[in-house]
Amino acid sequence: MISWSDFEKIEIRVGTVLSAQAFPKAKKPAYQLTIDFGIWGIKKSSAQITAHYQTASLIGKQVIAVVNFPPKQIAQFMSDCLVLGVYDDSNEVVLLSPDHPVTNGCKIG
DSSP, rough: OOOHHHTTTEEEEEEEEEEEEEEETTSSSOEEEEEEGGGGEEEEEOOOOOOTTOHHHHHTEEEEEOOSSOOEEEEEEEEEOOOOEEOOOOEEEEEESSSSSSOOTHHHH
């Protein structure tokens, strides 16, 4: 169990995907995403979401991500945030996103 104060330390924010491209150097199939989080800035993420998404369909999509993890190097790519999703019955990721457009950077709680 974690405390409420532990949860409050996690910055989970909404952002809009600006670009998405294949990431052939990743160990598992993935895309490199560039995401606009408003006042939280533009961040990059490596996301293993190739089973359900094509790069073109991701542009303009709002996603939910943890934005206050330290950067993580994946191959020659530096990932600044962790995009969140749900594992389906095939263990493939389905992205979390708001039902309605919201301002980039809005907090999830």
